[in-house]
Amino acid sequence: MFIKNLPHKTVERLSQYRRSLLMILSKEKTHVFSHEIAQMLHITPVQVRRDLMLIGYSGNLRKGYDIKELIELIGKIIDSERGQRVAVIGLGNLGKAIISYFKGKRSKLAIIAAFDINPEKINRVYDGVACYHINQMAEIIKQNNISIGIIAAPAQQTAEIAEALVLAGIKGILNFTPKALNVPPFVYLEEYDMITSLEKVAFFAKKNDERFK
Amino acid sequence: MFIKNLPHKTVERLSQYRRSLLMILSKEKTHVFSHEIAQMLHITPVQVRRDLMLIGYSGNLRKGYDIKELIELIGKIIDSERGQRVAVIGLGNLGKAIISYFKGKRSKLAIIAAFDINPEKINRVYDGVACYHINQMAEIIKQNNISIGIIAAPAQQTAEIAEALVLAGIKGILNFTPKALNVPPFVYLEEYDMITSLEKVAFFAKKNDERFK
DNA sequence: TAATATTTGTTTAATTATTCACATTGCTAA
DNA sequence: TTAGCAATGTGAATAATTAAACAAATATTA
Ligand SMILES: NC(=O)c1ccc[n+]([C@@H]2O[C@H](COP(=O)([O-])OP(=O)(O)OC[C@H]3O[C@@H](n4cnc5c(N)ncnc54)[C@H](O)[C@@H]3O)[C@@H](O)[C@H]2O)c1
Ligand SMILES: NC(=O)c1ccc[n+]([C@@H]2O[C@H](COP(=O)([O-])OP(=O)(O)OC[C@H]3O[C@@H](n4cnc5c(N)ncnc54)[C@H](O)[C@@H]3O)[C@@H](O)[C@H]2O)c1
Numbered sequence: 001m002f003i004k005n006l007p008h009k010t011v012e013r014l015s016q017y018r019r020s021l022l023m024i025l026s027k028e029k030t031h032v033f034s035h036e037i038a039q040m041l042h043i044t045p046v047q048v049r050r051d052l053m054l055i056g057y058s059g060n061l062r063k064g065y066d067i068k069e070l071i072e073l074i075g076k077i078i079d080s081e082r083g084q085r086v087a088v089i090g091l092g093n094l095g096k097a098i099i100s101y102f103k104g105k106r107s108k109l110a111i112i113a114a115f116d117i118n119p120e121k122i123n124r125v126y127d128g129v130a131c132y133h134i135n136q137m138a139e140i141i142k143q144n145n146i147s148i149g150i151i152a153a154p155a156q157q158t159a160e161i162a163e164a165l166v167l168a169g170i171k172g173i174l175n176f177t178p179k180a181l182n183v184p185p186f187v188y189l190e191e192y193d194m195i196t197s198l199e200k201v202a203f204f205a206k207k208n209d210e211r212f213k
Numbered sequence: 214m215f216i217k218n219l220p221h222k223t224v225e226r227l228s229q230y231r232r233s234l235l236m237i238l239s240k241e242k243t244h245v246f247s248h249e250i251a252q253m254l255h256i257t258p259v260q261v262r263r264d265l266m267l268i269g270y271s272g273n274l275r276k277g278y279d280i281k282e283l284i285e286l287i288g289k290i291i292d293s294e295r296g297q298r299v300a301v302i303g304l305g306n307l308g309k310a311i312i313s314y315f316k317g318k319r320s321k322l323a324i325i326a327a328f329d330i331n332p333e334k335i336n337r338v339y340d341g342v343a344c345y346h347i348n349q350m351a352e353i354i355k356q357n358n359i360s361i362g363i364i365a366a367p368a369q370q371t372a373e374i375a376e377a378l379v380l381a382g383i384k385g386i387l388n389f390t391p392k393a394l395n396v397p398p399f400v401y402l403e404e405y406d407m408i409t410s411l412e413k414v415a416f417f418a419k420k421n422d423e424r425f426k
Numbered sequence: 427t428a429a430t431a432t433t434t435g436t437t438t439a440a441t442t443a444t445t446c447a448c449a450t451t452g453c454t455a456a
Numbered sequence: 457t458t459a460g461c462a463a464t465g466t467g468a469a470t471a472a473t474t475a476a477a478c479a480a481a482t483a484t485t486a
Contacts, residue, residue, distance in 0.1 A: 007472075007473075008413075008472090009473065009474095011412075011413055011417075012409055015408065015412040015413065016409055019391055019408060019409070020393065023392075033432095033434095034433080034434075035433085041393055042393065043474090044474075046474080046475060046476075047473090049433095049434065049435065050474085050475095052434095053434095053435065058434080058435080059433085059434060059435090060434085061432085061433055061434055061482060061483085062432080062433075062434095062481090062482060064433075064434085078412055078415070078416045080415065080419045084415050084418070084419065086411070092310070093307075093309045093310035093313060094306075094307075094314075096306045097305070097306035097307040097310055100306060101307075101408075102407075102411075105408060106408070106412075109411065109415055147422070148411070148414055148418055171418035171419075172415060172417065172418030172421075173414070174407075174411055174414045178236075180233065180255065186421055186422075187418075188414055188417040188418045188421050189255075190410050190413060190414045192405070192407075192410055193232065194311060194315075194405075195228065195232060195315070196225055196228040197387055197403055198322065198361070198363070198387055199228040199291055199322065200221070200224055200225055200228065200403060201361055201385040201386070201387050202291070202297050202322055202361060202385060203224050203291045204224075204385065204401040205360060205361060206384070207401075208384060208399055209384050209399075220442075220443075221442095222442085222443065222444095223443095246462095246463070246464095247463085247464075248463090257444075257445070258463095258464095259465095259466095260443090260444065260445080262464065262465065263443095263444085263445095263465090263466080265465090266464095266465060266466070271464080271465085272463085272464060272465090273463090273464085274450090274451050274452055274453085274462085274463055274464055275451090275452065275453060275462085275463070277463075277464085278464095
């Protein structure tokens with residue numbers, strides 16, 4: 001299913017809705033109100049209803065939204081029908097955390113390979129994910145039709161790795177390295193840095209502290 | 214230094230500016246143009262200039278911005294003068310990745326304690342950070358005037374840990390757990406989930422792929 | 427049965443964030 | 457000396473995002 005020009009923020013929230021809904025779905029709880037979803041994610045019920053409107057989902061006036069149906073619809077919109085395969089580059093602490101966190105979470109989005117240069121990690125399986133030497137990357141990516149790369153290797157290597165990923169035909173990159181990347185326009189790039197998050201928390205915590213004193 | 218109502222996004226970018234500037238600062242390179250900063254972060258030069266305008270920084274028309282000065286000014290605005298101390302709760306893969314990533318990065322923002330329940334981790338020092346049992350948390354937080362907590366423990370424990378953090382007097386929380394939290398208004402909360410980032414990449418990678426086909 | 431309460435869906439308004447457009451400045455060099 | 461160029465700084469315009477407001481629907485209950 002395809003919906004024209006879904007806003008970036010809505011896409012993010014759809015992912016969050018699904019995650020939250022998967023957590024509360026049970027035999028007893030089959031339906032949910034917009035204000036319940038809103039409360040779980042610290043947003044307003046209007047926001048939720050608007051997002052669901054954008055994806056064309058209608059709820060029941062008395063019961064709210066059917067959780068199972070909604071989870072499925074979100075899947076139809078944000079997942080790719082044929083699934084997407086993911087590789088992690090750099091099997092250090094962060095790479096491992098990512099792999100163990102994803103394990104079994106999403107059927108349509110599977111981490112199926114890791115790459116590293118450390119001989120102790122290569123040709124071993126971590127949490128169900130096989131680790132290969134970085135110089136086999138292009139080959140393995142093409143063989144397995146991997147379309148997304150997560151970079152969790154040392155910062156200095158980032159540009160080089162990204163270039164190799166692009167050459168190998170990757171379509172999206174999630175970069176956890178503090179080095180910002182340049183990729184061609186047909187590759188979608190998302191960057192995340194924990195320091196920015198932490199400094200933001202620090203700034204507003206400080207501000208709050210003054211305000212509530 | 215305090216500037217009234219700095220937009221959230223600007224605060225995020227100031228952190229990114231500083232990070233990028235720290236990486237390029239050198240004997241040879243003492244100044245930088247707005248378009249150079251912009252390129253590093255995939256934004257527009259106007260955006261950069263506007264942010265700097267908001268914090269009242271003026272550049273030199275021919276040389277651009279003085280990198281060192283700008284780094285210092287950003288510090289004066291987003292850092293707390295007396296520094297802020299941080300604790301990590303849960304010393305698993307993610308907790309370790311966070312600690313080793315932060316090591317020595319910011320003088321005004323220091324991770325000084327970790328908490329866990331695993332006896333093998335307690336009373337040991339990881340990357341310069343001592344790990345204590347979770348039931349010593351309130352005590353240690355107060356003793357060391359820790360004001361920020363990073364939650365990287367198993368999801369089920371999240372609510373309980375957050376409550377303890379708030380009771381112990383924490384002012385900001387960065388939650389990496391997929392369980393959304395509720396905290397009182399005087400505590401600043403930031404949540405991050407890698408699945409949302411990855412699903413966003415997957416969605417737009419898929420979309421790009423169709424568009425550029 | 428009629429009044430009440432609650433929730434969805436959607437239009438409109440408000441707010442926030444980004445970009446445009448251009449005046450201004452100061453160097454370079456014809 | 458003056459035209460040209462490449463920057464910054466910023467008011468105004470535009471775009472994106474969020475929230476307010478309210479009609480419509482329907483179960484509940486007085
Ligand atoms: N953005 C964030 O929020 C964040 C948080 C923590 C760490 N990091 C960054 O993520 C990266 C990894 O952090 P970590 O704590 O896991 O580090 P780590 O040192 O534990 O792991 C890095 C891994 O990459 C491997 N490696 C080295 N060179 C490589 C190459 N050329 N190709 C593939 N693999 C290679 C190493 O063998 C190691 O296993 C670092 O760049 C760090 O700065 C980012
Ligand atoms: N948000 C994200 O992007 C993201 C990414 C990866 C992991 N995670 C989450 O972060 C958390 C940690 O992930 P991980 O891979 O490091 O897991 P992990 O199992 O490696 O580590 C968890 C650690 O928490 C400790 N712990 C257990 N109970 C505790 C308690 N009550 N108090 C303090 N510590 C306790 C464990 O002993 C262990 O050391 C998990 O909740 C995971 O879902 C989030």
